[in-house]
Amino acid sequence: MIRTRFAPSPTGYLHIGGVRTALFSWLYAKKMGGEFTLRIEDTDLERSTQESVDAILEGMAWLGLDYDKGPFYQTQCFDRYKAVVQQLLDEGKAYYCYASPEELDEMREQQKARGEKPRYDGRYRDFTGTPPEGIKPVIRFKNPLEGDVVIDDLVKGQVIINNRELDDLIIARSDGTPTYNLTVVVDDWDMKMTHVIRGDDHLNNTPRQINLYKALGAEVPKFAHIPMVLGADGSRLSKRHGAVSVLQFKEEGFLPEALLNYLVRLGWSHGDQEVFSIDEMVQYFDLDSVNSSPSTFDMDKLLWINQQHIQAAPAEHLARYLSPFLGQKEIDLTQGPELAKVADLLRDRAKTLVEMADASVYFYQDFSEFEEGAAKKHLRPVAEEALALVQQKFADLADWQTENIHQAIQAAADELEVGMGKVGMPLRVAITGGGQSPSIDATAELIGQQRCLARISMALDYIKVRAQNA
Numbered sequence: 001m002i003r004t005r006f007a008p009s010p011t012g013y014l015h016i017g018g019v020r021t022a023l024f025s026w027l028y029a030k031k032m033g034g035e036f037t038l039r040i041e042d043t044d045l046e047r048s049t050q051e052s053v054d055a056i057l058e059g060m061a062w063l064g065l066d067y068d069k070g071p072f073y074q075t076q077c078f079d080r081y082k083a084v085v086q087q088l089l090d091e092g093k094a095y096y097c098y099a100s101p102e103e104l105d106e107m108r109e110q111q112k113a114r115g116e117k118p119r120y121d122g123r124y125r126d127f128t129g130t131p132p133e134g135i136k137p138v139i140r141f142k143n144p145l146e147g148d149v150v151i152d153d154l155v156k157g158q159v160i161i162n163n164r165e166l167d168d169l170i171i172a173r174s175d176g177t178p179t180y181n182l183t184v185v186v187d188d189w190d191m192k193m194t195h196v197i198r199g200d201d202h203l204n205n206t207p208r209q210i211n212l213y214k215a216l217g218a219e220v221p222k223f224a225h226i227p228m229v230l231g232a233d234g235s236r237l238s239k240r241h242g243a244v245s246v247l248q249f250k251e252e253g254f255l256p257e258a259l260l261n262y263l264v265r266l267g268w269s270h271g272d273q274e275v276f277s278i279d280e281m282v283q284y285f286d287l288d289s290v291n292s293s294p295s296t297f298d299m300d301k302l303l304w305i306n307q308q309h310i311q312a313a314p315a316e317h318l319a320r321y322l323s324p325f326l327g328q329k330e331i332d333l334t335q336g337p338e339l340a341k342v343a344d345l346l347r348d349r350a351k352t353l354v355e356m357a358d359a360s361v362y363f364y365q366d367f368s369e370f371e372e373g374a375a376k377k378h379l380r381p382v383a384e385e386a387l388a389l390v391q392q393k394f395a396d397l398a399d400w401q402t403e404n405i406h407q408a409i410q411a412a413a414d415e416l417e418v419g420m421g422k423v424g425m426p427l428r429v430a431i432t433g434g435g436q437s438p439s440i441d442a443t444a445e446l447i448g449q450q451r452c453l454a455r456i457s458m459a460l461d462y463i464k465v466r467a468q469n470a
Contacts, residue, residue: 002034003194006060006067007184009041010052013245014059016237016297017199017229020263024226025197026065027264027285037191038070043183045075059246063256064278069191074183081178084186084216085139085171093215094171096137097124119167136174141182141212143168149207154224154287156200161207169208185209189218197287200225224287227294229266237297253352254302255321258309262302266295275308307351318343318356325357326364336364337446345438345446359436363446366455367433370462374435379459381467383426386416390427391456400449406441430459 006022008014029036038060042048057071088094099107099120108118125142144163151159171182178186184205188196203225213220229237237244249259261276268291270276270284310318319339326333333339342363343356350356370379393408413423428440431452437443444452 001194002029002032003037003192004029004034004197005037005039005070005188005191005193006065007039007041007187007198008056009044009047010049010056011044011047012052013247014056015244016246016263019059019063019246019259020229020266021197021199021226022060022065023063023260023263024224024268024285024287024290025195026067027281028195028197028287029068030282031285034194035068036066037072037193038067039072039074039187039191040070041074041180041183043074043178043180045177048075055245055247059250062250063246063260072187072191074187077183077187078178080190081172081183081186082176085178085182088141088171088215089139091215092142094139094141095125095127095168096131097140097168097170098127098131098135098137099124100132100135117165122168125168138170138174139172140168141171141208141215143208143211149210151203151206151210151223153203154195154222155227155290155292156203156225157292159203159206163207163211166208166211171212181205181208181212185212185216185218188221189213189216193221195224196221197224197226200227224290226290227267227292230294230296232296232298234296253325253354253356254306255309255313255353257313258306259302261309262305265305266297267291275305275312303351310347310350310353310356313347315340315344315347318347318353322353322356322360325353326360329357329361331361331364333364337448341446345442349436349438362432362434366451369433370429370459371434374429374433375462378426378429378435379462379466380426381463381470383422384460384463384467386412386418386423387426387430387456387460387463389415390423391453391460394444394449394452394456397449400445402441402445405444409441426459427456431455 004025006018006025008018008022026036028034040053040056042053060067085094104120107121107123111118111121120140124140131137143166147163149161149163149166151161153159169181170179172178206223206225210220231237246259250256257278260278260281264276264281264285265274268285268289270289276284322343323333323339326339336342342360346356346359350359389412390409393412394405397404397408409423409427410420413420416423424440425435428437428443429435431440431444431447447455
């Protein structure tokens, strides 16, 4: 069975690059009928926080990246790591290193002076003397001294590293805690991971980890290293480029499936198709089509993708995600139409749920003032007759439906022998408070008959006052 995992460190927010790695791992497992595991790599006790763990779990839940197993926590496995380190010591595959920080600094400076690459020189690799006093040793893995490590990477292709380029990495710190390269190997071994899909910033660790797998007699998983996501300036995506935490995108009104759609296209393609449903992503995804070069994050493209998903989503789905944004505005949804109907009406005019929420307010809350520019342009004395006539026809409607409302507006325009715009625009400002809305007949239906009549009265009063002050 195919097994993949996402293994974030809870030392900050769940960022976009991490989400893309999680998505690719999740898609591959789903596509292959395998298992996807979430593992929290929290061995960095100083920097790991519960707040970050919660953000990871919340982000994964919002995105719908459901995991078959987990979340597992590395801090619950310290006894297992300790046993593996001891095993390597007992088998002569690891050793205590007593080099002090000062000694290591001096060693690196000498190497630099000779024009060599700074690295640990293995001075305690075969040490049999008396350990120096006052030094708490680290434990280092005995990396092979000869031969090559061959990585048949599923994205990068074949990568060959000579073992002479690798030093003896630390697998346990002086306080006994295990290091990343040790814990990740043990976890992936114990969890029987078949494919390790991760960012290419880990590629340098991979040859060392492969040597560890072999030293432990463990099966080496297949690796796929995904290029990083860059900002528009070509540097690695970071806070200074704007929102990079997945929960920020939630707050800014993006649909989770739209964000996933955008991220899957950052470095993967299926013909010329741009917009994908979740099912289509699972159906078409394969590692062979993942690009080996970095991708650039483009907010305009993300907004476009989000708009496509808003336009295509079922109205009830939109309403579920839109509701919290109206809650933030303290909108009482019982004081107006069904939210799904409002979302359906507004979907073509919004790039984000925030924009849609802003445009939804007048369906649920009355206003006391008109938008200044729109009122100045359209609520003029010349519009009084048209508004009064529409109000009369609205009041006479026994069946408040879009078609009947449209006919009433058309009839008023015909009677006055003016274009629809001469009636429709003042009416739009009167019942919405501003100059922008979807089709005025459908908008009026959702606002409701009594609300529309009351708002037209308010607009007529506004016009009268304006005429008096002219």
